[in-house]
Amino acid sequence: MRFFSHQRPEIPIVDHIKSDGTEWTIKEKLWLGLSASDYFKQFFRNPVNWLMIGIFAVGVPLILQRYIYGLAAVTHASNDYPWGLFLGFGLFGMVPLSASGFMLGTTCELFGRKDFHPIERLALLNGLLGYFFAVLFLEVDLGMPWRLPYPMFVSLGPAAVLFLVAWHVATYLSVQIAEVLPAFFEWIGWLKGKRVIRKMVLGLTIAGIILSTLHQGALGALFTYAPSKVHPLWLSANFQWIHFFCSSIFAGLSMVIVSSTLIRNFAGWRCDDTFKNSLDDITIKLGKGCSLAMITYLVIKIVAIAHDQEWAYLLTGWGSYYLLELGVGVVLPMFMFATAVRNNSATLARAAAWITVFGIIWNRLNTSMITYNWQLYPEIPHWKEVWITVTIYSLYFLTYRFIIYRLPIVYNWKGKK
Amino acid sequence: MKTTVSRRTFIKGGLAGTVAATVLPEKKSQAATFEGYPDGMGVLVDLTRCVGCRSCEAACNEEQKLPQPEKPFDDFSVFDEMHHGQKRRTDETRYTIVNRYDVPGLDHPLFRKIQCNHCQEPACLTSCFVNAYTKTPEGAVIYNPKVCVGCRTCMIACPFYIPTFKYSSAFNPRIMKCIFCYDTRLKEGRPPACVEACPQEALTFGKRNKLIEIGRQRIRETPDKYEDHIYGEHEVGGTAWMYLSSVPFDQVGFDTHVPKEPILNYVKDFLGIVPMVLTIWPALFAGFHLLATRKDWLKNKNEDTHEEE
Ligand code: SF4
Numbered sequence: 191m192r193f194f195s196h197q198r199p200e201i202p203i204v205d206h207i208k209s210d211g212t213e214w215t216i217k218e219k220l221w222l223g224l225s226a227s228d229y230f231k232q233f234f235r236n237p238v239n240w241l242m243i244g245i246f247a248v249g250v251p252l253i254l255q256r257y258i259y260g261l262a263a264v265t266h267a268s269n270d271y272p273w274g275l276f277l278g279f280g281l282f283g284m285v286p287l288s289a290s291g292f293m294l295g296t297t298c299e300l301f302g303r304k305d306f307h308p309i310e311r312l313a314l315l316n317g318l319l320g321y322f323f324a325v326l327f328l329e330v331d332l333g334m335p336w337r338l339p340y341p342m343f344v345s346l347g348p349a350a351v352l353f354l355v356a357w358h359v360a361t362y363l364s365v366q367i368a369e370v371l372p373a374f375f376e377w378i379g380w381l382k383g384k385r386v387i388r389k390m391v392l393g394l395t396i397a398g399i400i401l402s403t404l405h406q407g408a409l410g411a412l413f414t415y416a417p418s419k420v421h422p423l424w425l426s427a428n429f430q431w432i433h434f435f436c437s438s439i440f441a442g443l444s445m446v447i448v449s450s451t452l453i454r455n456f457a458g459w460r461c462d463d464t465f466k467n468s469l470d471d472i473t474i475k476l477g478k479g480c481s482l483a484m485i486t487y488l489v490i491k492i493v494a495i496a497h498d499q500e501w502a503y504l505l506t507g508w509g510s511y512y513l514l515e516l517g518v519g520v521v522l523p524m525f526m527f528a529t530a531v532r533n534n535s536a537t538l539a540r541a542a543a544w545i546t547v548f549g550i551i552w553n554r555l556n557t558s559m560i561t562y563n564w565q566l567y568p569e570i571p572h573w574k575e576v577w578i579t580v581t582i583y584s585l586y587f588l589t590y591r592f593i594i595y596r597l598p599i600v601y602n603w604k605g606k607k
Numbered sequence: 608m609k610t611t612v613s614r615r616t617f618i619k620g621g622l623a624g625t626v627a628a629t630v631l632p633e634k635k636s637q638a639a640t641f642e643g644y645p646d647g648m649g650v651l652v653d654l655t656r657c658v659g660c661r662s663c664e665a666a667c668n669e670e671q672k673l674p675q676p677e678k679p680f681d682d683f684s685v686f687d688e689m690h691h692g693q694k695r696r697t698d699e700t701r702y703t704i705v706n707r708y709d710v711p712g713l714d715h716p717l718f719r720k721i722q723c724n725h726c727q728e729p730a731c732l733t734s735c736f737v738n739a740y741t742k743t744p745e746g747a748v749i750y751n752p753k754v755c756v757g758c759r760t761c762m763i764a765c766p767f768y769i770p771t772f773k774y775s776s777a778f779n780p781r782i783m784k785c786i787f788c789y790d791t792r793l794k795e796g797r798p799p800a801c802v803e804a805c806p807q808e809a810l811t812f813g814k815r816n817k818l819i820e821i822g823r824q825r826i827r828e829t830p831d832k833y834e835d836h837i838y839g840e841h842e843v844g845g846t847a848w849m850y851l852s853s854v855p856f857d858q859v860g861f862d863t864h865v866p867k868e869p870i871l872n873y874v875k876d877f878l879g880i881v882p883m884v885l886t887i888w889p890a891l892f893a894g895f896h897l898l899a900t901r902k903d904w905l906k907n908k909n910e911d912t913h914e915e916e
């Protein structure tokens with residue numbers, strides 16, 4: 191961002207008022223206070239954007255192909271493997287990584303921990319976007335995407351786990367929109383709206399906890415419909431929902447660490463000093479939370495194996511794979527987090543967070559695709575399926591960045607609040 | 608009939624409650640086990656009688672107006688077809704399939720007909736979030752394409768890999784599966800097309816309870832000929848279509864690891880906590896909040912009183 195230099199002290203925009211006393215218009219705010227040509231110059235100077243253009247150039251036609259010729263044209267979804275990457279990664283992976291919103295909402299609003307305040311909005315935004323894009327992934331995967339509201343309004347099957355997921359994700363999305371709105375209201379300068387939401391914050395937060403506990407768990411419970419298909423090590427009828435819920439705690443926290451790291455490193459111009467100066471400290475505290483959640487998770491994983499008498503499976507090939515997943519995805523980062531806390535090293539905590547995020551996606555893919563049908567044959571996703579997944583994830587990235595650049599998420603609004 | 612519906616209503620009460628966040632679930636004492644409709648019909652498939660003529664496949668194809676297959680129904684080379692190391696399976700063009708199994712030590716092959724087993728407590732039905740499936744009192748598990756969203760959870764849930772999806776269609780996809788010829792035959796009390804077409808009487812149509820008796824009788828009368836087991840009597844809580852075999856069932860492609868109880872039982876643990884979370888969480892966390900912020904609150908109050916003085 192070389193354009194944000196000393197010659198124009200009023201950008202990046204942090205206030206309604208320009209240095210000459212006039213107000214920024216919304217349009218100017220959207221352009222980050224730059225002229226169109228400057229904006230595009232900086233846009234095309236960034237190699238990441240070229241990568242995005244490349245991804246979209248192939249991905250958008252593929253998505254069109256999916257909607258014109260059906261799922262068979264772009265995926266390897268089959269009668270044996272009804273779910274592929276769109277849900278395996280997009281739904282089962284994105285949702286736990288978005289647990290950050292409810293985690294930090296609870297910490298700040300409910301437990302009154304003001305020290306986490308600088309990162310609260312980022313966590314809420316991370317949650318909102320994660321859920322929103324999980325729904326988008328779902329819309330690519332559903333056979334009849336135009337019937338998305340059916341389970342809500344047209345034909346209700348309230349005894350099904352997916353019914354609960356649908357309702358909760360929908361309600362929780364609205365809760366999260368409400369939680370992120372204050373940042374938007376500050377930015378456009380509509381303070382009345384902000385005050386209204388401020389009054390509801392406690393209610394929203396508690397609703398967030400309930401909905402999150404239930405739907406994070408419900409995503410796990412979905413697999414208990416297939417007790418003879420998913421490998422027993424990855425499935426526990428009694429504990430599946432706790433496994434999914436508990437792992438979403440460290441998944442969400444790690445995802446905020448990852449995204450705050452990226453923002454600090456690549457969008458440092460947008461962060462204010464409060465954010466930058468408190469970030470290391472917050473990262474370590476979040477790391478502490480992660481390591482605690484991880485040890486709990488490990489314990490209930492072991493309890494599940496003991497409960498279902500599955501020790502013998504651990505000696506098989508799948509058992510080694512299972513131990514590898516737990517070792518790399520949970521035990522390793524757990525020790526890294528613990529060491530990071532002891533040595534006060536934010537860098538180590540950040541490395542651990544990256545591994546955790548990878549580990550959680552790996553676990554969800556293992557449950558939904560890799561060990562699913564372990565007695566049949568393995569299925570490898572179509573390259574187009576992979577590409578569409580990457581395309582939608584890129585759209586997620588761009589939206590995320592678009593909002594971070596503009597709304598007061600990692601900086602404090604200087605104008606009236 | 609009262610007890611048969613009450614467990615579902617119980618669970619519905621629980622989950623619907625999560626949405627409205629008001630209703631408490633009904634009393635647990637009502638939670639009896641749903642055992643299907645007592646007078647439901649079924650079919651008993653006797654593997655020792657089946658000769659693999661595929662007449663049943665042809666009859667199904669015609670009755671359900673499915674597309675003509677590439678190879679005609681009298682082409683027996685289809686038995687050698689393999690896909691991903693698996694034998695043929697049902698798909699959007701065929702609701703039923705007959706496969707050949709060469710069992711070691713047996714001088715002739717065995718054939719097994721596959722179709723929807725029309726479970727007593729169907730996993731497809733219980734997993735569907737728009738209630739697209741219905742178990743009719745006659746015993747059929749039917750599907751309503753008008754409300755299906757295409758999430759394919761039913762395919763995940765069916766322990767027999769039966770529902771298939773029209774992946775080839777972008778605008779009109781749907782689940783395709785055997786419906787026991789419900790609309791055209793079963794409703795009027797007539798046997799499905801495949802049963803009528805079978806020249807070997809390998810398929811016996813009748814009341815499910817009666818079929819279990821017939822099966823037991825055949826086993827009792829010729830114990831050397833049969834495995835002492837009716838596949839489907841207890842599998843996944845019981846199915847309307849059941850099987851007799853002369854060799855252990857896993858040697859003729861049956862999944863003998865499917866649970867002996869309804870799939871729904873595996874999901875109940877989670878369903879049970881839902882009302883709990885709903886009722887306890889709000890109070891619990893509101894309490895936490897008060898505790899955690901007590902100091903601030905006291906401070907504010909003190910300041911207020913100071914101001915007043
Ligand atoms: S066999 Fe599968 S599709 Fe048929 S009723 Fe049972 S669960 Fe449903």
Ligand code: SF4
Nearest residue numbers: 735755756758759761
């Ligand atoms: S694919 Fe259709 S029938 Fe199957 S669970 Fe989803 S909505 Fe129900």
Ligand code: SF4
Nearest residue numbers: 657658660661663805
């Ligand atoms: S029609 Fe009867 S004998 Fe012929 S394949 Fe079908 S079940 Fe077997």
